[in-house]
Amino acid sequence: MAVPWTGFPLAALLRRDEPSPRARFVRFASFDEPRTPGMKQTASWIPWPYHEGLAIAEAMNDLALMVTGIYGHPLPPQHGGPIRLVTPWKYGYKSAKSIVRIELTATRPPTLWNRIAPDEYDFAANVNPAIPHLCWSQATKKMIGTGDKQPRSATCGRRCGWIRGTRRRGAIWALRS
Numbered sequence: 001m002a003v004p005w006t007g008f009p010l011a012a013l014l015r016r017d018e019p020s021p022r023a024r025f026v027r028f029a030s031f032d033e034p035r036t037p038g039m040k041q042t043a044s045w046i047p048w049p050y051h052e053g054l055a056i057a058e059a060m061n062d063l064a065l066m067v068t069g070i071y072g073h074p075l076p077p078q079h080g081g082p083i084r085l086v087t088p089w090k091y092g093y094k095s096a097k098s099i100v101r102i103e104l105t106a107t108r109p110p111t112l113w114n115r116i117a118p119d120e121y122d123f124a125a126n127v128n129p130a131i132p133h134l135c136w137s138q139a140t141k142k143m144i145g146t147g148d149k150q151p152r153s154a155t156c157g158r159r160c161g162w163i164r165g166t167r168r169r170g171a172i173w174a175l176r177s
Contacts (some may be wrong), residue, residue: 005086006069014101023104026059028085028096029050040099046112052096053109053123054087063088068100089123 014026032049058064065086068075075081080097087094093113103109113121130139140149 006072007065007066007083007086009062009066010064010066010085011062013066014059015102016058017104020104021108024056025105025108026054026056027103027105027109028054028099029101029103030096031098031100043148047115048061048097049100049110052094052111053105054094055108058087069151084120089126089131091121091127092122094125112168 028051029049030048030052037174040126048111054064067080067084067086068082069080075084077098080095080099083099084097085095085099107124111121111123114123140151
């Protein structure tokens with residue numbers, strides 16, 4: 001599905017904080033109040049705030065986008081506004097929504113779904129047609145509108161290689177309301 005997101009590359013944001021070889025991962029935190037007006041009530045067993053993470057090389061990928069708008073309008077809360085991450089080569093849960101904090105870490109950060117169900121939700125979360133998910137196949141994709149199933153591209157789940165360019169400090173941005 002093609003969505004007309006507007007925003008800027010995550011790499012541009014990360015480059016503003018001067019590289020350090022120690023930072024190998026990026027951790028994202030969502031707002032920490034699941035009962036916010038306009039938000040659907042979620043299961044009480046989900047530990048808030050929502051945390052997600054990427055390897056620094058993935059965060060520096062040109063396709064990793066910090067989104068501030070959709071369809072030419074500011075990003076509304078129901079789409080993860082005011083700012084969210086989009087990583088199109090990964091499962092949707094890796095695209096953190098309603099981000100309030102971004103940190104750079106030396107160690108792989110714990111993420112919500114990987115903590116809750118590590119056998120089902122690995123840290124990488126790449127869509128890879130050659131590796132079946134525990135609950136469904138990734139070999140085909142369903143087309144929106146027609147329901148037709150088509151084979152996925154062999155490059156769909158390609159992992160990106162490591163890139164130089166990490167940060168000096170740990171926590172680098174915190175959005176305030």
